[in-house]
Amino acid sequence: xxxxxxxxxxxxxxxxxxxxECEDAAAIGGVxxxxxxxxxxRAPRIALVDGASASxxxxxxxxxxxxxVSSGDGSLADGIDAAQRAWAEAPAPGGGDPSWLEEAARxxxxxxxxxxxxxxxxxxxxxxxxxxxxxxxxxxxxxxxFPVTAAAGFGSTPDLVCDDPAxxxxxxxxHQYHAPxxxxxxxxxxxxAIAEWFLSQHEGGCAPSELVREIDRAAPAFGSFTAQERxxxxxxxxxxxxxxxxxx
Amino acid sequence: xxxxxxxxxxxxxxxxxxxxxxxxxxxxxGSVPGTGGPRPKKRDVAADAxxxxxxxxxxxxxxxxxxxxxxEVAVIGYSDVVASAFAGExxxxxxxxxxxxxxxxxxxxxxSEVVNGTSIxxxxxxxxxxxxxxGTRMNLAFQLAAAHVDRFLRLHPDSYPPIVxxxxxxxxxxxxxxxxxxxxxxxxxxxxxxxxxxLHLGSxxxxxxxxxxxxxxxxxAAARQLFNLSSTLPGPMRSxxxxxxxxxxxxxxxxxxNADISSVVKFLDIGTRALxxx
Numbered sequence: 195x196x197x198x199x200x201x202x203x204x205x206x207x208x209x210x211x212x213x214x215e216c217e218d219a220a221a222i223g224g225v226x227x228x229x230x231x232x233x234x235x236r237a238p239r240i241a242l243v244d245g246a247s248a249s250x251x252x253x254x255x256x257x258x259x260x261x262x263v264s265s266g267d268g269s270l271a272d273g274i275d276a277a278q279r280a281w282a283e284a285p286a287p288g289g290g291d292p293s294w295l296e297e298a299a300r301x302x303x304x305x306x307x308x309x310x311x312x313x314x315x316x317x318x319x320x321x322x323x324x325x326x327x328x329x330x331x332x333x334x335x336x337x338x339x340f341p342v343t344a345a346a347g348f349g350s351t352p353d354l355v356c357d358d359p360a361x362x363x364x365x366x367x368x369h370q371y372h373a374p375x376x377x378x379x380x381x382x383x384x385x386x387a388i389a390e391w392f393l394s395q396h397e398g399g400c401a402p403s404e405l406v407r408e409i410d411r412a413a414p415a416f417g418s419f420t421a422q423e424r425x426x427x428x429x430x431x432x433x434x435x436x437x438x439x440x441x442x
Numbered sequence: 443x444x445x446x447x448x449x450x451x452x453x454x455x456x457x458x459x460x461x462x463x464x465x466x467x468x469x470x471x472g473s474v475p476g477t478g479g480p481r482p483k484k485r486d487v488a489a490d491a492x493x494x495x496x497x498x499x500x501x502x503x504x505x506x507x508x509x510x511x512x513x514e515v516a517v518i519g520y521s522d523v524v525a526s527a528f529a530g531e532x533x534x535x536x537x538x539x540x541x542x543x544x545x546x547x548x549x550x551x552x553x554s555e556v557v558n559g560t561s562i563x564x565x566x567x568x569x570x571x572x573x574x575x576x577g578t579r580m581n582l583a584f585q586l587a588a589a590h591v592d593r594f595l596r597l598h599p600d601s602y603p604p605i606v607x608x609x610x611x612x613x614x615x616x617x618x619x620x621x622x623x624x625x626x627x628x629x630x631x632x633x634x635x636x637x638x639x640x641l642h643l644g645s646x647x648x649x650x651x652x653x654x655x656x657x658x659x660x661x662x663a664a665a666r667q668l669f670n671l672s673s674t675l676p677g678p679m680r681s682x683x684x685x686x687x688x689x690x691x692x693x694x695x696x697x698x699x700n701a702d703i704s705s706v707v708k709f710l711d712i713g714t715r716a717l718x719x720x
Contacts, residue, residue, distance in 0.1 A: 210452040251506045287506065294565040295544050298497070299504035431448045 198236050199313050199381075200440040204416040205229035209424065209431050217245035218385050218435035219256040224265030226257055227437070229416075239264050239312050242383040242437055244326050246305040246354055250296070255281070255304035255357050263310050270310050270321035270368050278359050303361040305354040309383055313441070318381060320371040324352035327389035329382040329402075330373060336402040337379075340371040345393040348386050380406050381439040387432035391423060409436065444634035445676040447602040451511045455602040456537065456594040457714065459495070460583045461488050461570070462610035462643075463521040468574035469611070472644035472700055482703070484643045485572040488609045491706050492517060492527075492570045495714065500544040500567075509541040516590050517569070520583035522576035529571045537590050543569065580614035584622035591629050591636055603634045607713055608671075609706075611643045613664045623671035634676065637696060639713050640668040644700030652705050653683055653712075655693040665699050672697040683712045 205228070207216040213229055220227045221241045227233070241264035245252030262277035263270060292300070307324025320328045322341045325348055330337040342348060355366050384392060395405055412419035416436070423429035449455045467488065470481035496515065503510045514537045519527030526534050530548025547567030554561045591604045606626055629636040642665065644650065651659060653675060657666040672695040675683065683690045686708065698709045 208450055208452075210450070248502050250504050254506065294547075294550055294567055295500055295504050295509070297565065299501050302501060431450055431453070 198234065198442045199238055200442060201227070201231070201233040201235065201238065201240065202413060202436075202438045203227045203229060203231040204413050204436045204438070206417045206420040206434045208433055209421075211433075215253065216433045216435075217247060217249075217252040217256055218433045219243045219245070219253075219260040220383070220435055220437050221257075221260035221264040224261055226261055237313055237315070239267060239310065240383060240437055240439065241311075242309045242326050242385065242435060244307045244324070244385040244433070244435070246307075248302075249304040249306075250299035250302065251304050252306065254287075256306050258284070259306055259308060259355065259357075263308060267312070270308065270323070271365070273310065274308070274323075274355055274366065275359070278357060281357050304357040307352050307386070308355050311381065311383060311439070313375065313381075313439070316375055318371070318373055318375050322369045322371070323355050323366040325349075325386045325389070327384050327386070328371060329384060329389065329392055331380040331382070331402045331406055332376065333378070334401050334403045336396060337373060338371065339389065339393055341369040342386075342389065342393070345390050345397055348390045352386070375441050377442055379441040381441065382406070382409065383435075383437035383439070385433065385435045387430040388420075388434045388436055391429045394428065409438065413438065445603065445678050447600060447631070447633035449512050449602055453598060453601050454512050454514050454539075456514050456591070456598070456604035457495075457499070458516045458518065458537075458587045458590050458604065458606045459492055459527075460518045460520060460580075460587055460606065460608040460610075461492060461527055462578055462580070462608075462612070463519045463527070463573040464576055464578040464612070464615075465521075465574055466578075466611055466645075467572075467643070469645050472646045472648060472702055483572070483574070484611050484645070485574040487643060487703055487706060489570045489572040491609070491710055493566070493568055494707075495710055496543055496569050497567060498714075499540055503540045504544065509544045511539045511541050513540040514538065514594060515540060515543060516587075518583050518586050518590075519570075519573065520579050521573070522579060524579050524582040524586055527570050527573075529569060532569065537594060577615040578610070578612060579616045580608070580610065581616040581619045581622055583608075584619050584626065588622065588626050588629070591626060595629060595631055595636075598631070600632045603631045604629065604636045605639065605713065606636065607639045607641060607710065609641045609643060610668070611645065613667070618667075619671060620667070627673050635673070637673045637676070637713075638671060639696030639709075640672045640698075641701055641706060641709050642668055642697070642699045643706070644702065646700060648700050650701050650705040651699040652701070652709055653688060653690045653694040654697060654699065655691045655695070660699055668699070669695055669697045679712055686712060688712070
């Protein structure tokens with residue numbers, strides 16, 4: 195039975211940004227998992243959310259959504275519904291009359307991609323809106339990269355979850371992934387820039403196991419690793435979050 | 443791939459608007475035959491479009507706590523005089539960071555807009571006032587735009603290529619701008635060549651031509667000249683235009699002829715939506 199998960203969370207902000215400005219958010223079982231978090235859990239639910247930079251309150255929405263959708267065990271669609279209702283009731287920060295800019299920017303809504311991963315007995319189930327990805331590696335083989343399967347699949351207009359359900363013309367499309375798990379499998383939840391990096395390196399001939407080792411080596415100094423890869427032109431300048439899950 | 447550089451506060455994008463403020467901009471704008479409706483003056487359409495663009499760029503940079511400087515923007519007004527067209531506290535400023543633009547509208551107008559049959563009040567920030575007097579010193583405006591592009595590229599050589607958008611209703615009164623326009627299009631960042639788009643505001647009631655791919659469809663030498671000053675639309679913008687239902691091809695130029703209000707909005711949207719953030 196493969197369900198005990200050793201989880202490590204690493205984050206790096208965009209160039210010239212602090213981690214305190216990072217608009218990605220990871221959460222495990224309803225609790226935010228910040229950069230450096232290490233957990234060993236049985237059958238956890240993990241969420242990784244990438245707030246859209248164009249959103250006024252992207253960071254707060256990403257953290258709120260990650261915590262909300264990782265707290266239950268139902269479908270991601272239901273989790274999103276619940277998160278939107280709770281967000282609407284949560285008091286907005288600040289107070290007083292908003293400026294014209296705040297009023298107009300808030301009216302556009304806050305948007306994010308969202309990935310939820312459930313580890314159960316012998317299986318993984320992932321649900322995704324947008325291009326935050328789950329990479330599943332077994333030994334030297336890439337079992338899957340979900341929901342984006344090729345580096346060319348990353349664009350500037352992924353599906354997004356809005357904080358206001360009235361704003362999008364249609365509800366978010368939730369993609370599903372089911373696969374068996376065996377002890378020794380590695381799962382990497384990756385926001386889009388680092389997922390694109392992984393797939394580009396793999397398509398360029400790097401073995402998945404080597405990429406996993408590179409990520410493991412990089413994890414203790416993740417900021418230096420992302421800076422080096424950006425400098426080399428291999429990694430887009432974006433917030434980056436990695437949730438590494440070793441299955442035991 | 444060109445025209446794909448990430449836009450961040452460390453690597454902002456540059457937008458330069460040139461707006462014709464000559465006497466003829468006081469004439470009413472054309473409309474599509476048969477559509478009727480009010481015909482505002484071209485100067486009002488141009489000022490409204492620029493204020494709306496600046497508003498949109500401010501929103502894209504707006505963050506809880508602060509406005510991110512994703513953009514640097516200049517608005518050059520030209521008639522007999524060529525100078526910054528910003529009003530209020532920004533008067534006389536050239537390339538201005540978007541946080542400063544957001545912080546300093548000249549004034550706020552209270553307007554109402556109808557949404558689903560309901561009138562909703564809306565606060566509209568104004569930075570550019572409508573003006574129409576004198577001649578059309580477009581060459582001098584291109585020179586100033588080129589200087590802004592040079593200054594920006596010295597500081598941001600890896601940026602998304604600068605975009606220059608010229609709103610005009612006619613011919614320059616200070617000579618042929620072909621060489622100056624070509625010099626702007628030759629400026630390069632590591633992400634591609636600077637883009638020069640021309641938006642011709644029409645006075646006649648005729649179908650607008652947006653992003654044409656050949657100048658033979660254009661009715662006169664002045665229109666063909668503006669077409670030939672304009673950059674070919676880069677691939678990502680062609681994709682956006684196609685997604686918006688416009689007909690574009692590999693040779694489509696960033697040019698609109700005899701634009702009415704609706705095509706002004708569509709043109710500026712396509713021309714700047716490539717600068718959207720993720």
